[in-house]
Amino acid sequence: MSIESGAELQRDQAGRLRHLLTLEGLTRDELQHLLDLAQFYVRVPGELPARDQSLWGRTVANLFFEPSTRTRVSFELAAKRLGADVVNLDMQSSSRVKGETVLDTIYTLQAMLVDVFVMRDAEPGLPAYVSAHVAPHVSVLNAGEAHLSHPTQGLLDVLTIRQRKGEVRNLSVAIVGDIRHSRVARSTSRALLTLGVGELRLVSPASLAPEPGELEGARRHHSLAEGVAGADVVMALRIQRERMADADTVDPETFYREWGVTAENLRGARPDAIVMHPGPMNRGVEITSEVADGAQSAIRQQVTNGVAVRMAVLATIVRNVQERNVEAGRRAG
Amino acid sequence: MSIESGAELQRDQAGRLRHLLTLEGLTRDELQHLLDLAQFYVRVPGELPARDQSLWGRTVANLFFEPSTRTRVSFELAAKRLGADVVNLDMQSSSRVKGETVLDTIYTLQAMLVDVFVMRDAEPGLPAYVSAHVAPHVSVLNAGEAHLSHPTQGLLDVLTIRQRKGEVRNLSVAIVGDIRHSRVARSTSRALLTLGVGELRLVSPASLAPEPGELEGARRHHSLAEGVAGADVVMALRIQRERMADADTVDPETFYREWGVTAENLRGARPDAIVMHPGPMNRGVEITSEVADGAQSAIRQQVTNGVAVRMAVLATIVRNVQERNVEAGRRAG
Amino acid sequence: MSIESGAELQRDQAGRLRHLLTLEGLTRDELQHLLDLAQFYVRVPGELPARDQSLWGRTVANLFFEPSTRTRVSFELAAKRLGADVVNLDMQSSSRVKGETVLDTIYTLQAMLVDVFVMRDAEPGLPAYVSAHVAPHVSVLNAGEAHLSHPTQGLLDVLTIRQRKGEVRNLSVAIVGDIRHSRVARSTSRALLTLGVGELRLVSPASLAPEPGELEGARRHHSLAEGVAGADVVMALRIQRERMADADTVDPETFYREWGVTAENLRGARPDAIVMHPGPMNRGVEITSEVADGAQSAIRQQVTNGVAVRMAVLATIVRNVQERNVEAGRRAG
Numbered sequence: 001m002s003i004e005s006g007a008e009l010q011r012d013q014a015g016r017l018r019h020l021l022t023l024e025g026l027t028r029d030e031l032q033h034l035l036d037l038a039q040f041y042v043r044v045p046g047e048l049p050a051r052d053q054s055l056w057g058r059t060v061a062n063l064f065f066e067p068s069t070r071t072r073v074s075f076e077l078a079a080k081r082l083g084a085d086v087v088n089l090d091m092q093s094s095s096r097v098k099g100e101t102v103l104d105t106i107y108t109l110q111a112m113l114v115d116v117f118v119m120r121d122a123e124p125g126l127p128a129y130v131s132a133h134v135a136p137h138v139s140v141l142n143a144g145e146a147h148l149s150h151p152t153q154g155l156l157d158v159l160t161i162r163q164r165k166g167e168v169r170n171l172s173v174a175i176v177g178d179i180r181h182s183r184v185a186r187s188t189s190r191a192l193l194t195l196g197v198g199e200l201r202l203v204s205p206a207s208l209a210p211e212p213g214e215l216e217g218a219r220r221h222h223s224l225a226e227g228v229a230g231a232d233v234v235m236a237l238r239i240q241r242e243r244m245a246d247a248d249t250v251d252p253e254t255f256y257r258e259w260g261v262t263a264e265n266l267r268g269a270r271p272d273a274i275v276m277h278p279g280p281m282n283r284g285v286e287i288t289s290e291v292a293d294g295a296q297s298a299i300r301q302q303v304t305n306g307v308a309v310r311m312a313v314l315a316t317i318v319r320n321v322q323e324r325n326v327e328a329g330r331r332a333g
Numbered sequence: 334m335s336i337e338s339g340a341e342l343q344r345d346q347a348g349r350l351r352h353l354l355t356l357e358g359l360t361r362d363e364l365q366h367l368l369d370l371a372q373f374y375v376r377v378p379g380e381l382p383a384r385d386q387s388l389w390g391r392t393v394a395n396l397f398f399e400p401s402t403r404t405r406v407s408f409e410l411a412a413k414r415l416g417a418d419v420v421n422l423d424m425q426s427s428s429r430v431k432g433e434t435v436l437d438t439i440y441t442l443q444a445m446l447v448d449v450f451v452m453r454d455a456e457p458g459l460p461a462y463v464s465a466h467v468a469p470h471v472s473v474l475n476a477g478e479a480h481l482s483h484p485t486q487g488l489l490d491v492l493t494i495r496q497r498k499g500e501v502r503n504l505s506v507a508i509v510g511d512i513r514h515s516r517v518a519r520s521t522s523r524a525l526l527t528l529g530v531g532e533l534r535l536v537s538p539a540s541l542a543p544e545p546g547e548l549e550g551a552r553r554h555h556s557l558a559e560g561v562a563g564a565d566v567v568m569a570l571r572i573q574r575e576r577m578a579d580a581d582t583v584d585p586e587t588f589y590r591e592w593g594v595t596a597e598n599l600r601g602a603r604p605d606a607i608v609m610h611p612g613p614m615n616r617g618v619e620i621t622s623e624v625a626d627g628a629q630s631a632i633r634q635q636v637t638n639g640v641a642v643r644m645a646v647l648a649t650i651v652r653n654v655q656e657r658n659v660e661a662g663r664r665a666g
Numbered sequence: 667m668s669i670e671s672g673a674e675l676q677r678d679q680a681g682r683l684r685h686l687l688t689l690e691g692l693t694r695d696e697l698q699h700l701l702d703l704a705q706f707y708v709r710v711p712g713e714l715p716a717r718d719q720s721l722w723g724r725t726v727a728n729l730f731f732e733p734s735t736r737t738r739v740s741f742e743l744a745a746k747r748l749g750a751d752v753v754n755l756d757m758q759s760s761s762r763v764k765g766e767t768v769l770d771t772i773y774t775l776q777a778m779l780v781d782v783f784v785m786r787d788a789e790p791g792l793p794a795y796v797s798a799h800v801a802p803h804v805s806v807l808n809a810g811e812a813h814l815s816h817p818t819q820g821l822l823d824v825l826t827i828r829q830r831k832g833e834v835r836n837l838s839v840a841i842v843g844d845i846r847h848s849r850v851a852r853s854t855s856r857a858l859l860t861l862g863v864g865e866l867r868l869v870s871p872a873s874l875a876p877e878p879g880e881l882e883g884a885r886r887h888h889s890l891a892e893g894v895a896g897a898d899v900v901m902a903l904r905i906q907r908e909r910m911a912d913a914d915t916v917d918p919e920t921f922y923r924e925w926g927v928t929a930e931n932l933r934g935a936r937p938d939a940i941v942m943h944p945g946p947m948n949r950g951v952e953i954t955s956e957v958a959d960g961a962q963s964a965i966r967q968q969v970t971n972g973v974a975v976r977m978a979v980l981a982t983i984v985r986n987v988q989e990r991n992v993e994a995g996r997r998a999g
Contacts, residue, residue: 045776046803046991
């Protein structure tokens with residue numbers, strides 16, 4: 001299932017977003033709208049979280065075929081703070097005990113009146129596949145798909161940049177590290193390119209660069225110094241050993257020496273540059289603690305924005321489905 | 334612990350249902366009443382789920398000694414949509430870590446003011462055993478007990494038949510497959526017989542027939558063609574390999590060839606016959622996808638009815654306990 | 667990290683309790699206040715649980731590095747009945763899948779606007795360590811720390827004694843069994859000593875006595891008969907095999923013969939003495955079923971009090987943080 005098909009599959013007949021499978025195909029306006037709504041939901045730690053009843057009476061099921069407590073909790077809190085009922089299914093242990101197919105699990109939950117499936121999988125294709133089979137009132141949110149796509153992470157990265165550095169068209173953003181295996185790099189790059197980022201640099205060893213032809217509009221660098229020179233934003237990535245055919249080819253110490261984001265390397269960037277990382281961090285591999293916990297770090301703000309972005313996406317998707325239902329009812333009546 | 338004792342144990346001194354351990358001993362009126370209330374809670378996918386506050390302030394604990402995500406989620410959503418607090422305990426992994434007995438776990442949760450225990454176990458006897466020990470205001474719901482009993486499944490099957498084919502006394506129902514190991518077959522048969530089903534046929538190879546003397550009033554067939562001939566309802570069962578002493582005696586391919594519900598076999602039934610399956614399905618063993626996903630299938634409707642039936646049972650049990658409390662208070666005062 | 671540092675760390679600059687790490691350093695008035703509030707939340711089984719909105723809009727995360735379904739559920743219900751959102755993280759299986767540090771997990775959850783961390787760990791030091799790093803509006807509740815501390819258990823034990831036997835200064839309390847490895851013995855003793863218990867006896871074989879110098883004010887006994895003679899309260903402890911360097915040194919049968927609390931041994935205590943156990947019980951090792959389930963047993967009441975005590979602690983901590991926030995805002999404004 002190609003990324004393009006995801007871009008089409010995620011809209012209803014009237015063109016409204018009813019799933020979020022990928023950031024491919026989203027317009028600048030759509031991205032801005034989601035970011036504005038997310039901003040509305042942002043609270044700083046110490047304040048009570050934003051809360052409304054946009055998902056009152058709705059049911060959200062978290063289906064994680066790949067474990068991720070932090071992302072699951074982020075979606076869970078986003079849904080609960082919008083008034084939804086949430087059920088968590090650990091698909092690793094429970095799903096296939098009795099040999100049920102994924103689609104039967106989905107149909108079963110749909111018949112229990114689940115409205116939204118939040119899905120994460122290590123393999124490509126599942127979110128699009130499921131979205132092509134669910135009923136018209138049911139939505140699928142991609143919470144991480146292989147190395148391909150992690151749309152809410154892309155949105156939260158852009159929201160963080162916008163909060164700290166303003167509009168992206170004036171900015172130079174460097175994404176550093178294991179780009180080849182990173183769904184974060186792909187989704188964040190897509191959002192930045194659609195929003196007309198000033199300059200996007202993909203900075204990695206040749207062996208971890210994206211496929212040829214991917215992410216047109218970005219410039220590739222194979223030197224860290226060159227890649228971060230003058231950048232406004234330096235985003236380190238997690239090394240995705242679990243997605244490497246031969247994980248031993250990357251030695252953490254060697255990687256750190258050449259590609260780790262350190263205070264020293266950062267000196268080449270703009271003095272007011274911010275540093276980001278999607279987490280969970282391998283401290284001392286992709287990034288030093290000095291930088292991760294330092295004044296330029298926006299890493300915790302990314303996490304806070306993550307809940308806000310997921311609230312914005314959930315509220316938007318559910319409202320779009322509701323609108324569609326009203327229209328369908330009007331046509332039928 | 335015999336089934337009969339379950340039938341007695343599940344009533345309070347005034348004869349009200351305070352547990353649901355088995356469908357044995359429930360009267361036609363009681364079944365009708367539960368089905369009518371369940372019907373009140375039914376919503377079609379696309380509508381908001383039914384929701385009220387019948388369980389406001391109550392706490393429901395799901396104790397699954399045998400894993401079943403789908404049934405656990407069905408009970409969890411039923412309880413949440415009635416306003417209850419729900420806690421899930423994975424009894425496989427967590428319960429016996431410290432060697433606590435089941436009854437101590439129950440007493441502990443009861444002391445935390447849990448009102449309802451929803452229990453599933455691969456062994457027989459636990460729900461009745463627990464119900465004999467809990468306090469008078471606490472209820473036990475059997476969510477699947479060995480090969481013996483699965484009362485809410487029996488109710489949802491009958492509700493589905495009633496919705497699609499009308500009153501059961503005019504109908505011929507064929508239950509097909511591994512009847513010997515099926516708690517579903519036993520509970521559904523019991524409900525159908527009590528409601529005066531026109532004809533009940535238990536269709537299986539001799540090796541998978543129920544014990545001699547079981548389910549009086551049903552006719553046994555050892556030919557699929559003969560068993561489904563003219564039937565209004567054909568219910569396929571899951572092969573319960575996990576409950577077979579020698580699971581290798583049933584070869585999936587052989588079983589499918591002789592006992593699988595296929596479009597071809599179905600031609601012998603009435604043209605407007607419906608097809609059911611309790612799930613999760615072994616597609617290509619008990620049933621073909623063509624039939625499971627076809628126009629005659631009521632399988633997803635069964636799942637939707639499952640939540641409604643569980644809401645009806647929870648609301649009824651809790652109301653009965655409340656009535657008993659009021660009376661006990663009056664006597665005491 | 668010493669216990670003393672926990673006593674200091676758990677207060678804000680104005681001296682208010684913002685964490686609960688240990689009962690060390692709590693004044694008699696503070697303990698009384700927590701116990702009084704807990705008493706306000708106590709309901710007997712059969713009543714609806716107490717419920718208010720003290721934690722409305724707040725988020726509580728249960729982080730259990732050591733498994734304990736019963737304690738996790740007790741905290742979960744306490745938080746839900748105060749209106750909080752609750753997320754459960756099984757830190758054994760999920761946390762370290764991707765090698766994230768504990769502190770990064772905490773920072774991540776804090777950035778998602780989690781207000782309270784409930785933590786249990788088999789190693790000493792984690793609650794204090796975390797409390798030293800979280801933001802000023804975030805609280806840490808110690809739900810069991812190695813052999814050192816289990817403050818809510820200490821409170822619920824004292825609450826139970828107060829309910830059944832009145833003020834502790836008139837009472838003789840005997841704690842019996844594996845005191846050396848028991849966090850319960852340490853926290854309960856601390857609370858009793860602060861409240862001026864009449865007499866506190868630590869009754870154990872020499873090999874399971876506390877360290878020399880620990881728990882000054884208590885008297886040590888190495889004979890069960892002598893230790894329980896004339897006691898008002900006999901509290902049996904769980905044998906903590908999992909915390910023993912050489913677990914084989916304690917043979918259950920030998921232990922039972924010499925240190926098990928039986929009806930016979932209990933005859934030496936006062937006739938109206940109560941018997942307690944923190945659970946889960948090893949029946950037939952530390953205590954007989956006859957005693958555990960007998961008329962003198964207060965064991966289930968301890969469990970009921972556990973939820974009430976946790977509600978009182980959560981409500982107090984959150985109110986203290988709120989007061990601090992208001993003052994901080996006033997100073998800033």
